Amino acid sequence: MAAAALVELVGITRHFAGVHALKGVDLAVGAGEVVALVGHNGAGKSVLVQILSGVFAPTGGEIRVAGRPVTFASPADARRYGIETIYQTLxxxxxxxxxxxxxxxxxxxxxxxxxxxxxxxxxxxxxxxxxxxxxxxxxxxxxxxxxxxxxxxxxxxxxxxDVKLLVMDEPTAALGPHETAQVGELIARLRSQGIGILLISHDVRDVMRLADRIVVLKNGEVVGEVRPADSSEDEVVDLIIRGRRLPSGSAA
Amino acid sequence: MSTRPGTRSIADFVSPIWIVLVVAIVAAALISDRFLSPNNVLAVLQQGVITGIVALGMTVVLIGGQFDLSTGAIVMMAAVMALLIGPSHPAGVAAAIVLPVLAGATVGTVNGLAVYKAGANSIVATIGMQFFLVGAVLAAVSGQHVRADDIAASFSALAGARPLGIPLPVVIFAALVAALSVVMGKTVFGRHVYAIGGDVEASRRAGIAVVRTGTATFALSGALAAFSGVLIASLVGHVDPTAIGRYEFPALTAVVLGGTSLTGGVGRPADTAAAILVIAVITNVMTILDYQYPVQLLVQGIVLAGAVAYYSWRRAEFAR
Structure with a gap:
């Protein structure tokens, strides 16, 4: 990863009326990097998306763009820093x-x-x-x-x-195989243009194919990070479900 | 840019209410040869103006997806204010026009903040405002009839002047329709109001200043309702605050008849104006034919029900 990530989340927390939706999440996306964020429903993915896109402010922690701390008072602010979001609802x-x-x-x-x-x-x-x-x-x-x-x-x-970081929330959830392939091509093209991509998905097979790194979120925490190149689908699924790696998988 | 011809019907360009208006005018002219006499035409035009100005503001609020049911009370408040300010001296005339309108805009701003900032339901919030205003005005004037001692000619002229033979309120109404058509159809503000009415969350996520834009629609509605109240004060010179008409529902009737969607995002100020004229033509013909008020209400009810049925059918048809 580059010295100063395109966009960096540091210790992000978010409470809703006593519920801790995010408990100190660190996440960085570099230029030309595709980072996938996976996890069950309720793991905190969509809250994280909405914090990145300026819909909610975090309760604690810091958002940095090109190394500098920023605050987003509204979605317009996030866009001004080049963070664009494609919502699942569109x-x-x-x-x-x-x-x-x-x-x-x-x-x-x-x-x-x-x-x-x-x-x-x-x-x-x-x-x-x-x-x-x-x-x-x-x-x-x-x-x-x-x-x-x-x-x-x-x-x-x-x-x-002028997008710098593209946040894609379940971009393939509603699509057929042909359109899913087109989204894959699009991601590859944007990546080659130096655009950072944060891909939110619960389709592990998809993200294994598309992402440079996979960050696993569970109960509002990052429980693991893997590179598809040197890990398996099972390992990621295990992280999603148990929040830890298979003993045999990580020991090697 | 590619467009496929044949996928649009005339209804996409001319709202059906204009066709209804033409049919109503032709029918009225056939029914009574008095209908097209110049004096009667002016009477028809003038009849709808007060309600029409209220309806224009409510149209903009409803395009944004909200209801403003406080307008009737704002009309009353503004009429009473205008008379209390005392348009007896020429110097007071400007104040008797401007201050009530500013008060109306202020009331609308409060409505707008309650709805768009605090998240109140607009029906409940604006009915609440209605009770508050009626109570406040009745308390202020001790429930008494309000009349100004003597009214300056320039204040009476607001409703009474006839430039080129056309009543000034009609001219003002036409100007407001034209201005609002431009604002809603051609400006960023108008576009944002339509967007908010279409999908408020999508609008927020697109960076639209939802609170500011939405509040402005209520402020506009308040100002227009107040201006209607000032016109009433100018027209009749006295107001019985306990008896002043409840304008919000007749106005809402015109808004709906004009095709503004009750769920927001669709509608045009000019179509509301056409609906106002349709109602005025029907009422006028029935008056000429000597039908009594209950029958007139009945017919208006039938026309409205037919319109709602038509729009529901059309939207279902074009939904996918």
Whole structure:
């Protein structure tokens, strides 16, 4: 890993009304590195995602971007530091069309707060067709679009605006084999561009294939970290379930 | 940019309420030859204006996904305020217009913060505000009829002037419809209101200032309702605070008739204006035909039920 990680979480804790969702998590993602975060439901993955993307503030601990401590008062702050999140729910406004969702929260404007609809349409159309050449009729409410098209919008807007760290929350959970392969290709391409990727998943097979490092979260704590190159699927599953490695696996 | 022709119907560009309006006007003209007389047309236009201005604000709030049921009480508060400030002296006229509107915007801001910052349910919060305002105003005037001693001509002119023969309130209403259409359709603020109404969590995650934008919709609604109250004060010069009409439900009727979704994210100020005119035309024809108020209410109820059924069907049809 590089000396100063792209983004680093140090001793992050988060309590909700007495529940300790995260109990001091350390996690770093370097440039061009794919780190997978795995764990059961309730392990704290989605809380961690929401802290990284500025939805929640941590109760304790520090977020560092390029070595410098930062605080995110809102999701807009996290985006300003180049942290983009693709949520499992995609976080699209179903009533709006593709360009509106693409530029949601950072609309191109002309004078006096007027929308620059022409430029938004053409830029969004270009970005979407880069990702999916069959994407047609972008100016209709996204509720009328297919799951693949909706995900393309969520992905396209996350990588369009100078992204440094891309957080992907269960990107393949709702996809078929073909689309899952496309997400894999996308991750490889972004990685080669020096973008850091934090991949949240509970599909161990998937992350073994895609990630440089796998961090296992259980009950709000990091219980282990493995490199797919020198470990097995079983070892990761064991960490997820028991929170420790098989005695035989780690002894060797 | 690629678009596929034939996937849009005319209803995507012209809301069906405009077609209903044309049909209503044609029918009204056929039913009574008095309907299209200039005086009657102006009467139709004027009839809807007070409720219409209230409805415009409620449209913006509802596009954001929330209800503002405090508007009727704000109308009353503003009318009483305008008369108490005493528009008797020309110098007081500006204050009698501006201060109630500012008070309305302030009340709306409180509503907005309760809903968007504190997370209150907007129906409950704004009904609560309604009780508070009615109570406060009745206490302030001891439940008495409020009238200004003598009203400056310039204050009466607000409702009474007729530039080019058109009542000034009608001109103001048309200007407000045009302005709000631009704000909602062409500005970042409008876009954000639609986004919040579509999916508030997605909007927050996209970095939209949900609290600020949402609160602004309530402030706008409060200001517009208050302006309606000022118009009433100007029009009639006295207010019985215990008897002043409850504007929030007729206004909400127009908002819904105009096609604004009750769950937010869909709607247009101009469509609300068309709905206001539809209601005014129907009421007017029935008055010409000498149907009594209960029958008029009945017909309005049927029209509204039909509209709600139509919109529900259309949304179900286009949901996927």
């Amino acid at each position: 976080a699209l406004a179903d009533n709006l069309d593709a360009p509106a969702n693409f530029f949601l929260g950072r609309e191109l404007r002309r004078a006096f707060g007027f929308l620059d609809k022409k430029r938004m349409s053409s830029e969004a159309a270009r970005a979407l067709s880069d990702l999916n050449p069959n994407f047609i009729d972008i100016e209709r409410p996204v509720r009328q679009m297919s799951g693949g098209q909706r995900q393309a919008i969520a992905i396209a807007r996350a990588i369009h605006f």
